[in-house]
Amino acid sequence: MLQRPAPNDIGRLADKLSLGQHKKKCPECHHTRSKHKHDKSLSLSIDSDGVRYHCHHCGINGGWMYEQAPAQPLNPPKGTNRIVQEYLKSRNIDDDIIASHTLQGTYSFNGKVLPSVGFPYFDGSGVAAIKWRSADTTKMYSQENVCQDFFNLHSYVKGNDILLVEGEMDALSWLSCELPKDLTVMSIPNGAPAKVKDGKVDPRDDKKFQYVWRAKKELESANRIILCFDNDEAGFALRDEIVRRIGTSKVWTMDLEDHKDTSEALDKKGTGYLLGQLEVCDPYPTVGLYQAKEFRKDYDLLYEEGQIQGASTGIQSLDKLIQIVPGMMSIVTGFPSSGKSDLIDQICLNLARSEGLKTAYCSFEKPPALHMAQLAQKLMNQPFFEGPSPRMAMEAKDYAQEWINDHFLFMDHTLDGPTSIDGILDVASASVMQMGCRSLVIDPYNFIELPPSDRETDSINKMLTKVQKWAKSHFAHVFFIAHPTKLAPDRRSEKKVVVTGHDIAGSASWFAKADLGYTVWRHPRDEKPPEIHVWKVRWNWIGKNGYCKLNFDPPTGRWSDHVREIPDTGQWDW
Numbered sequence: 001m002l003q004r005p006a007p008n009d010i011g012r013l014a015d016k017l018s019l020g021q022h023k024k025k026c027p028e029c030h031h032t033r034s035k036h037k038h039d040k041s042l043s044l045s046i047d048s049d050g051v052r053y054h055c056h057h058c059g060i061n062g063g064w065m066y067e068q069a070p071a072q073p074l075n076p077p078k079g080t081n082r083i084v085q086e087y088l089k090s091r092n093i094d095d096d097i098i099a100s101h102t103l104q105g106t107y108s109f110n111g112k113v114l115p116s117v118g119f120p121y122f123d124g125s126g127v128a129a130i131k132w133r134s135a136d137t138t139k140m141y142s143q144e145n146v147c148q149d150f151f152n153l154h155s156y157v158k159g160n161d162i163l164l165v166e167g168e169m170d171a172l173s174w175l176s177c178e179l180p181k182d183l184t185v186m187s188i189p190n191g192a193p194a195k196v197k198d199g200k201v202d203p204r205d206d207k208k209f210q211y212v213w214r215a216k217k218e219l220e221s222a223n224r225i226i227l228c229f230d231n232d233e234a235g236f237a238l239r240d241e242i243v244r245r246i247g248t249s250k251v252w253t254m255d256l257e258d259h260k261d262t263s264e265a266l267d268k269k270g271t272g273y274l275l276g277q278l279e280v281c282d283p284y285p286t287v288g289l290y291q292a293k294e295f296r297k298d299y300d301l302l303y304e305e306g307q308i309q310g311a312s313t314g315i316q317s318l319d320k321l322i323q324i325v326p327g328m329m330s331i332v333t334g335f336p337s338s339g340k341s342d343l344i345d346q347i348c349l350n351l352a353r354s355e356g357l358k359t360a361y362c363s364f365e366k367p368p369a370l371h372m373a374q375l376a377q378k379l380m381n382q383p384f385f386e387g388p389s390p391r392m393a394m395e396a397k398d399y400a401q402e403w404i405n406d407h408f409l410f411m412d413h414t415l416d417g418p419t420s421i422d423g424i425l426d427v428a429s430a431s432v433m434q435m436g437c438r439s440l441v442i443d444p445y446n447f448i449e450l451p452p453s454d455r456e457t458d459s460i461n462k463m464l465t466k467v468q469k470w471a472k473s474h475f476a477h478v479f480f481i482a483h484p485t486k487l488a489p490d491r492r493s494e495k496k497v498v499v500t501g502h503d504i505a506g507s508a509s510w511f512a513k514a515d516l517g518y519t520v521w522r523h524p525r526d527e528k529p530p531e532i533h534v535w536k537v538r539w540n541w542i543g544k545n546g547y548c549k550l551n552f553d554p555p556t557g558r559w560s561d562h563v564r565e566i567p568d569t570g571q572w573d574w
Contacts, residue, residue, distance in 0.1 A: 014044060014051045021045055021369040029058035043414060054415055074127045074144055076120055077105040083115040087135035091169060092266050094176035101172060107132040109140040119168040121147045122154040131168065147189040149211050153218065156184045161224045166192055166235060170262035177271040192234035201241040203356035206436030212245050213434040219246055226281055228254040230261045243284060244475045245433040251284035307541045314350025315550065317561045321534045322516055322543040324351060326438065329471050329478040331501055331510050334520035336483065339530060339552060341443050343520055344479045346559040348439060349378050352407040357438045360409045360431035362424050364447035368410040375408065376400035377556045389555045409435060419449045421463045425470045432474050445482040446505065460507035468513060482510060500535040511536060516543060529562045
């Protein structure tokens with residue numbers, strides 16, 4: 001991260017500031033300037049990991065990571081416990097695995113002391129956390145320190161296959177088999193998510209998946225990642241969420257047939273059965289030709305529940321035209337200053353409020369701090385800046401900052417944000433893995449670097465194909481904003497001009513590749529309410545062509561339904 005050592009003055013300045021984005025006078029150059037001496041040209045980004053800074057006047061830039069005191073290792077109990085030993089052996093766990101991967105003793109669960117098995121979680125300094133489970137049928141759990149990583153992650157050898165299971169006992173069951181030397185068994189630390197809706201993980205559980213991001217290096221270096229989760233709705237939802245975060249390229253899945261989990265399969269069929277299922281696991285379907293039976297579950301679900309229902313835009317009249325469906329791409333166009341970016345901001349904010357969905361922004365024209373201010377206006381329904389209308393109070397500003405921090409990620413192009421489509425999608429994939437983002441905004445297209453050797457039309461087609469594949473593989477919605485080639489109509493003109501995907505610079509692929517395509521249209525003199533014109537809907541169950549009128553509030557940047565004061569005849573009188 002460091003490009004040059006942090007000057008002491010900048011360090012002292014950062015120490016006084018809270019987490020977040022800040023604009024300050026640059027201590028390196030403001031006193032040397034004859035003009036604009038007090039300009040706040042220094043941008044600082046401060047989070048729990050460290051500080052990054054960049055002065056837009058003198059160009060000084062860099063950053064530093066906070067030194068964090070290493071977590072104090074725990075002192076796990078030593079020795080054996082007869083009740084715990086008998087319990088583990090009843091679960092068909094091998095003696096060597098009991099000795100090497102468990103702790104034994106007693107633990108207090110809500111004041112009740114019980115014989116318990118401990119599962120140690122290691123880091124570089126020793127036992128960093130312990131998960132305790134009562135050695136009986138009550139299945140009571142507790143932790144010493146927080147289990148932040150995969151169980152048994154410390155045993156991973158670079159280049160190994162990884163077998164991911166749903167619980168520590170399942171991991172012990174597998175470790176009790178004679179496994180290949182190039183296979184590392186690991187368990188997720190928290191079990192399957194408790195809340196599953198429509199077969200999917202509740203977005204509010206996103207923070208529970210930080211262990212995926214923390215193991216990014218190991219997951220990326222693995223040969224294969226084999227998933228063996230519980231055979232129930234929560235297990236399926238867990239599988240799909242893990243795949244969404246890490247991608248499909250290395251993922252294989254195991255079928256335990258009619259067994260609930262690994263432990264049950266081991267108890268009923270023995271180690272030979274588990275090893276046999278390991279031999280016949282299947283690659284997670286990505287591309288290729290498959291028999292119809294591969295899609296039987298999806299086929300039955302389609303019959304029972306119908307097509308995937310998208311999320312509401314949060315604007316009733318717009319909902320009559322489009323839904324925001326995961327795995328699809330919206331192409332949004334319109335003349336300059338028509339409000340394209342503002343509308344998408346409103347939709348993403350509405351999705352965050354109603355569904356808990358998180359968004360990653362690649363906004364080339366907006367510095368993150370300004371973008372945050374505009375989102376804060378929409379959220380609080382009050383202006384952020386001084387003006388004719390009363391601005392939001394300090395408390396509202398701080399609340400908005402925390403809320404935005406929980407729901408949005410920003411690629412900062414004033415520093416080192418990606419400019420190629422591959423770089424953008426790599427960072428977007430990290431946002432999915434790290435924070436569970438479910439939508440991506442790319443705004444606008446013309447800032448993206450295209451390969452110099454390709455024709456523009458070919459480059460655009462390849463780019464949009466990559467974006468489509470990314471949306472499908474990560475089950476996320478992509479909003480792609482692109483300017484039309486036509487200039488805005490003369491403000492004195494009475495002619496209504498609504499551009500479509502065919503009018504976007506560079507290629508007809510914009511129209512062809514769009515799952516949803518819509519245009520933001522504003523009257524040249526703002527004498528009429530703005531309109532959203534939908535010109536492309538790939539599937540009739542996600543929307544329909546047409547248009548609606550909306551209301552735009554300039555002081556707050558909010559978009560909402562247009563309330564007509566007089567009947568609309570459908571005729572334009574200008």
